Amino acid sequence: MCDPELTGFSVNQMTVKQLSLPELVKGLVELGVPGIGLWREPVAEYGLAAAARLIRDAGLSVTSLCRGGFFTAIDPAERAAALADNRSAIDEAAELATDTLVLVSGGLPPGSRDLVGARERIADALAELAPYAAERGVRLAIEPLHPMYAADRCVVSTLAQALDLAERFPAEQVGIVVDTYHLWWDDTVAAGIARAGAGDRIHCFQFADWTTPLPAGVLTGRGQLGDGAVDFRWFRREVESAGYAGPVEVEIFNDGMWARDGREVLAETVARYREHTL
Numbered sequence: 001m002c003d004p005e006l007t008g009f010s011v012n013q014m015t016v017k018q019l020s021l022p023e024l025v026k027g028l029v030e031l032g033v034p035g036i037g038l039w040r041e042p043v044a045e046y047g048l049a050a051a052a053r054l055i056r057d058a059g060l061s062v063t064s065l066c067r068g069g070f071f072t073a074i075d076p077a078e079r080a081a082a083l084a085d086n087r088s089a090i091d092e093a094a095e096l097a098t099d100t101l102v103l104v105s106g107g108l109p110p111g112s113r114d115l116v117g118a119r120e121r122i123a124d125a126l127a128e129l130a131p132y133a134a135e136r137g138v139r140l141a142i143e144p145l146h147p148m149y150a151a152d153r154c155v156v157s158t159l160a161q162a163l164d165l166a167e168r169f170p171a172e173q174v175g176i177v178v179d180t181y182h183l184w185w186d187d188t189v190a191a192g193i194a195r196a197g198a199g200d201r202i203h204c205f206q207f208a209d210w211t212t213p214l215p216a217g218v219l220t221g222r223g224q225l226g227d228g229a230v231d232f233r234w235f236r237r238e239v240e241s242a243g244y245a246g247p248v249e250v251e252i253f254n255d256g257m258w259a260r261d262g263r264e265v266l267a268e269t270v271a272r273y274r275e276h277t278l
Contacts, residue, residue, distance in 0.1 A: 003032030005278060006270070010035025010063040012206070012251035013042060015269060019262035021046045025058045027266045035063040037206075037249045038096060040089060052096050062098035063247040064204050065089065068140070071125035072106035072118040072155060079121075082106075086129050094136040100203050101133065102141050102177055107152040118155045123165055130173040141203035142166055143177035146185070148218060159183065159192025166201055175203035178239055179251070181222050184210055184230045190238055197242020205239055206249045207232055207277065215255065222252045225272035232277040248277070 011033055013024055021042065028036060036055060043051045043065075055062060068089040073079045093101045105122045112118065126140065133140050142162040145154035156162050162176040176196050183189045196202045209230045211223030225232060236248070250269055257265050 005274060006032050006034065008035070008245075008247045009033055009270075009273060010037050010061075010247045010249040011266065011269060012037030012039075012064075012066070012249050014039055014066075015250055015252045015257070016262040016266050017042070018258050018260075019266070021051055022054060023262065024266070025054055025060060027263055028060060029058050031267065031270050033270060034059075035061050035247050035249070037064045037066065037251060038062055038098070039066050040092060043092070043096070048092055048095055056097065061247070062096045063249055064100040064102050064141070065093040065096055065098050066102040066251075067104050067143075068101050068129075069103035069154075070106040071103075071122045072109060073121070074109050074112065079125075083125060083128060086125070087132055090129065090133045090136055090138050093138045099137055099139055100141050101138050102143050102204055104143055104145065105154050105156045107150065107155060115150070115155050119161070119165065122156070123168060126165065126169060126174055130169045134170075134173045139172065139203050140174045141177045142174065143179060143204070144182055145179075146182045158186055159189060159196060163192065163195055163199070163201060167199065171200045175201040177204040177206060178202055178235070178244075179204075179206040179208070180230045180232060180235050181206075181208035181210055184235075193238045193242050197239070197244060200243070202239060202242065202244040202246070204249065205244060205246065206251045207235075207273070208250065208252045220253045220255045220258075222254055224252060224254065224257060224268070225250065226276045236277055248273075 209223035209228035211228035214221040
């Protein structure tokens with residue numbers, strides 16, 4: 001049974017990637033957590049249909065699927081492959097009964113310094129994919145990533161940049177992700193959240209903390225809630241004031257957390273969510 005305090009709460013499976021999908025589902029049910037965020041690779045490893053059945057039978061909701069995107073290639077063959085992969089991701093999201101596919105848009109192609117051109121190629125890809133997703137009941141959610149990722153992973157770094165892309169399309173087709181890890185530093189984020197809410201563009205809301213020093217490679221530097229600099233209650237107030245009433249996911253990539261017992265980390269994550277966000 002879902003704990004009323006945890007209504008709308010979701011744990012992304014990457015937070016405790018050391019747990020198998022059945023172990024995570026069992027743990028979430030025991031802790032009264034109603035939602036789960038999924039990643040394509042471990043879902044494919046378990047089996048798409050089997051994963052959908054496992055989660056459905058447990059009574060959990062899939063709050064998002066990560067990830068699509070990587071739209072910035074210049075080479076025609078690479079672009080075609082990216083579009084095909086994203087159509088597959090949309091189909092997987094529909095099979096898993098989630099209405100939200102998170103997009104990491106892609107970095108600069110090798111040898112390129114053209115940020116504007118890269119962002120326009122994202123828009124071109126969205127124009128092809130948004131109608132396909134809409135036909136399957138899936139929304140595309142552009143996730144702005146911290147600027148340190150702009151060169152190699154995501155040329156969309158702010159909510160304003162994400163909204164400039166999303167607003168070219170109907171809100172029910174393309175929106176944005178508010179992820180505290182990537183946006184906590186930006187003094188325009190409140191205006192961006194308000195703008196996104198006014199347009200009904202907030203399709204996903206994720207928590208992770210910012211801790212230093214960052215590890216080599218920086219991808220696995222997200223902190224457990226309460227260990228760093230992020231004011232989660234402030235973010236929650238801003239997002240809810242903007243009209244968002246959807247799920248809240250905790251999505252953390254952290255080598256230290258992954259090295260621990262997954263059940264212990266899962267219980268700690270729920271406890272930190274209660275302590276630092278409610």
